[in-house]
Structures are given as structure tokens and as C-alpha cells.
Amino acid sequence: MSDAPALIGSSGDSLREAFGKALVGLADEFPKMVVLDADVAGGTGVHHWRKAHPERLIQFGIAEQNMMAAAGGLAAVGMLPVVTGFACFLERAYEQARLSIGYAKRNAKIVASHPGLDVGPDGGSAQALEDIAAFRAIPGMTVISPADPIETAQATRAILEFEGPVYMRTGRSPAKRLFGDDHVFEIGKGQIIRHGIDVTLVACGVEVARALEAAELLAEDDINARVVNMPTIKPIDSDLLRRCAEETGCMVTAEDHNIFGGLGSAVAEAVTQNLPCPIEFVGLRDCFGTSGEPDELAEHFQITAPFIAAAARRAIARKEGLS
Amino acid sequence: MSTATSLRDDAASPDLETQIAEAALFTRRHTIASIYRATSGHPGGALSCADILACLYGAEMNAWPATINDPGRDRFVLSKGHACPTLYAIGAWHGFCDKTDALTLRRLGSRFQGHPHVRDLPWVETSTGSLGQGFSVAVGMALGLKMQKLKPRVYTLLGDGEMQEGEVWEAAMCAAHHKLDNLCAIIDYNKMQSDALNEDICGIAPLADKWRAFGWTVFEIDGHNIPEILSTLHLAASTRERPSVLVAHTLKGKGVPYMEGSPAWHGSVKLSREQAETALAALGAEQDEIKELLDV
Known part of the structure; x- marks a missing residue:
């Protein structure tokens, strides 16, 4: 052996x-x-x-x-x-x-x-x-x-x-532990896993950990980002998204997926039908991947925390432009 | 299967063969009528498999309207889903559905869609219409029944053009590997597909040799000879450790002379009034029956 x-x-x-x-x-x-x-x-x-x-x-x-x-x-x-x-x-x-x-x-x-x-x-x-x-x-x-x-x-x-x-x-790489045994997963429900009022970061899969990191980066500049874990992409939690749109006025979605048709699209579909607000999309920008270690690739394709944080700043700027 | 055994023992009975021939004739007439009324459909490959379906539902299978929710019923999957007018007609003959309802083929609001859908008609067992898939579903059913130590057999009818789908050979390998002797496939080998002869589109011969090489027990039969179909199905049921396949040589459009042996009638085609009447007359329908089938 x-x-x-x-x-x-x-x-x-x-x-x-x-x-x-x-x-x-x-x-x-x-x-x-x-x-x-x-x-x-x-x-x-x-x-x-x-x-x-x-x-x-x-x-x-x-x-x-x-x-x-x-x-x-x-x-x-x-x-x-x-x-x-x-x-x-x-x-x-x-x-x-x-x-x-x-x-x-x-x-x-x-x-x-x-x-x-x-x-x-x-x-x-x-x-x-x-x-x-x-x-x-x-x-x-x-x-x-x-x-x-x-x-x-x-x-x-x-x-x-x-x-x-x-x-x-599921996923191949070692994953960060984000939740304790008291976590409750329910199909169709998202959860606010970090409170904030300036912008909502909605993520699924490996991007949830990166969204939490992005929130830390934003906090350094006194930007108070809310993070939503959205494990069910369909049916999407429209009620929670409506509440977040209402309370934070702008959003960023983050996913290890093409920005077309995935979590970002599902969030946009729900938000635009309920309470439209500026949304920025973090994900693959309609391209195929390539070889590299997962973390290198995430950096290369701009789906890591700094890129989520940058998208949050853009979303906030758009929100402020509206008001 | 258990209760069907007695019927199988009667398989050679001339009475049973006459009943099955009568059912097959009904399905052919009903098929022509439903396709005429729908103004589109696939008559060629529906007519070629009428005798096979009549044998399955008339004698071989333990599947009746009363057993539709019984886990112990035999299963039939029409993998060549475009031949569904024949399935609907034989179902109607045996009381799975209403004969008049089944004439609403392909219309908005009808449960008799252009390909069978299990959520419209539970007795069709699964939804088909994409070639190759029904066969895999049948393999899954046979696997699941075996795992649960249930006795029913699973029958599935494939088209010859369907042999060109790679999934068929994935499923064939899988069924042999798992020794699914509760699975019986039947190939409606009418030698023609949508556009032309199989051999002109993408040759599938030698078909029986291919199945033998894949580890199946193979029977070659005349797919219009009712006693031969019945006795071969009976024989296939006694095969152990291997799935069995009946390569059934058939005639596309069988029973309607102007359709026989012509890929042009594969479909989807529209039947004119004259064509429908000629077809029904060739199938022995009287004037009043023709009028009832086409108009009422």
C-alpha cells in the first residue's frame, strides 16, 4: 500500500x-x-x-x-x-x-x-x-x-x-469552515452571516468565504457590508433579497461561475421584480477557465475578496448617484 | 410476470393469436385516424411496431389498467417515443385510456402529446422522445427492481435509427455488465429512419452481431409474425444472467400499401382525407368505421 x-x-x-x-x-x-x-x-x-x-x-x-x-x-x-x-x-x-x-x-x-x-x-x-x-x-x-x-x-x-x-x-478544494454545528440549512433560504447597512454581498459556494474577507477589507474604510450566504440559487430567497435591497440599497453578487445565468442572474431577476437597486456582478466574465491552482485562478479571473470589495465600492457609488 | 405465466402457457393458442391480431389491426386503424386528425405525426414507424406492442400488452406483460400503481407490474418503455400513436392505441384497446380521448393526439390540452409523457399518462411509465433515453430509463428500472428483489420484467422498444445514438451502447454495456436478465429490448428493425435507409444515413449492420458482442442474448424474428413474437418473448423471459434483445425485422408502414417500405412516411407528415381513407380501407375498415374514426 x-x-x-x-x-x-x-x-x-x-x-x-x-x-x-x-x-x-x-x-x-x-x-x-x-x-x-x-x-x-x-x-x-x-x-x-x-x-x-x-x-x-x-x-x-x-x-x-x-x-x-x-x-x-x-x-x-x-x-x-x-x-x-x-x-x-x-x-x-x-x-x-x-x-x-x-x-x-x-x-x-x-x-x-x-x-x-x-x-x-x-x-x-x-x-x-x-x-x-x-x-x-x-x-x-x-x-x-x-x-x-x-x-x-x-x-x-x-x-x-x-x-x-x-x-x-460540492467542491474539490479544502474549504474554510464558516459555520458551526448550530448552522441551519434550509432549501430556499439565504442567511445574513454578517450585518451591515451600506451594501449587501450575496455569495454562494467558495465565494462566501471571499465575500466575508471582502467585508473585512471594506470595514477598514468604514464601509459596513452585509454578507448573505445564498446556498439555494433556485428557488432564490426573494424575501431576503427584497429586505436587503430595502435596507442596504445596493448589492454585489459573487460566484465561481459565469456571470451569465448563475447566482448573479437569479439575484437580479428577483431584485428587479421587487425593489430594483444597483447590482454589481463578480464571476467569470463570459470566458472559459485555464490551468492553475484554484487560488491563482480566482485571482486571475478576479473573483477574490479585493475584487468583491471593489465591486462593492462601485455599487455604493451607483447607489449614491441615484439618491 | 407471475400472473402472466398462465397467459404465456397459452401463447400458442389460436384464440389468443386471433385476439392479438385483432388488437394490432385496431391500433393500425387508430394510428392512422389519430395522425390524420392531428394533421401531423409519424405513421411509418408506428405501423411497423403494432404487432410487437399488441403481443406485449395482449399476452406477454403483466400490466393492466388495474395494476398501474402495483410495484409488481411489468414495465414497458417506448424508447422510440415518436411511435406513440401505436402505444396510445394499444393502451386504449386494453382500457388504459379512452379510445376517443386517444384520438386527440398532438393537440393543445390533450394528454396524448406528440411523444409520451408520464405526467400526462402514468401508464406510459416514463417520458420519451429523445432517442436512447428510454432505453437507459428501462435499464434503471431493471436495476432498481433487481435491487429490491422484485420480480417484474422490463420491456423496451427501440427504433433502428436509434441504434445510432451513443447512449444506446452505453446502456447496452451497462445492462450486460449488471446481468439484467429482467430486461428485454426489442428493436423495430424496419431498415429506415427519418430521411432514408439506415444504411444510407449511417449503417447499423450487422445489428445482431453488435448485440451479441455486447453480451446480450439475441433473437432474430419476423416482427409481424404474432406466434413467433409471442414464443420468442416467452423464451427471452427464461434467459438467465443476461439481458435479451429481439431484433425484430419489420416493414415500415406495415398494413398501408402506399406507405410500406418508404422512408417518406416516417414523419412528421400530414395525411390528406383521401390518404387516410385509402389507408383505413387497406386496413379493412368499412365505410361507417372510417367515417367514425375520422370524423366523430
């Missing part, structure tokens, strides 16, 4: 690991749950499940389209399928998710690891920066992107308890 290569990132405090471990803990509670894998269990956290419940892991091989549609069939006969894979390859099975899960309204869960720039050195081909937009556009599909391991574990339980199709992002 000592000659075995170390699998990069298969241990540690990543969202995928939190997901894999949470699944194991939920096995008895959800006896119909089966986990579907396309030969990437070692990378999605599903290796924990494979070890604990090999008889409840269905191996599809490198054939995501068949896996996704078969999940529809499994759900149709009363199983609770959890489709797992890398985000970019699950996009390959988008049409299967649309027809055999979404349109057929199957109680199937799709959980994607390796979303966004988080994939790092594997490069642009592997970086799914459009998955939220794509899955959000499927009628009835709930879309979730948790921010830390605790929230991921809670979201894993929540999506299994929830009746209906869900797409959830």
Missing part, C-alpha cells in the same frame, strides 16, 4: 468529502437511496459510500448519459438515486437530466463535484462554469451550492428529505 499514489484532495475538509461522509451517515435513514457513479468515486467523496455500502453503489462506468437517464428509471421504481460525478461531465448528460429527470419529475438528486475554477490545474476543459445556469433553466429543478463542510452535510440531508429533482454543487 505504501507504493500507492496519493490521491490529490481525497482527504481533508472539502465539500466533496463532507458530502461523501454525510451520505454514509444517512444510509439507514434513507434505505432506498442508491448512489450512482461514473468511475470517479475517488474524486467525488463517494469512496466513503463505496466502502460502507458497496451493494448500494451502482457503477455505470464512464457513461454519464446512461447514468443520468437510468437514475430516472431507478426513481420510477421507487429507489432514491443520487447521481454523482464531476460537474463538467454531468453537463454532458444535461439532456438526460432535462427529459428523464426534470420533465418526468423524478425524485432524483444530481451532485456535482469539481465545479468552477475549483478544479484548478486540469484546466479550462474541466472547469464547469455554466452548470448553475444550465440546471437552473430546467423547470422544477432545485439548484444548491453550499459554502462549507457543515452546510454541505446539512444540504445533503435536506435534498434527500426533499421530494423532487435537485442539482447540487
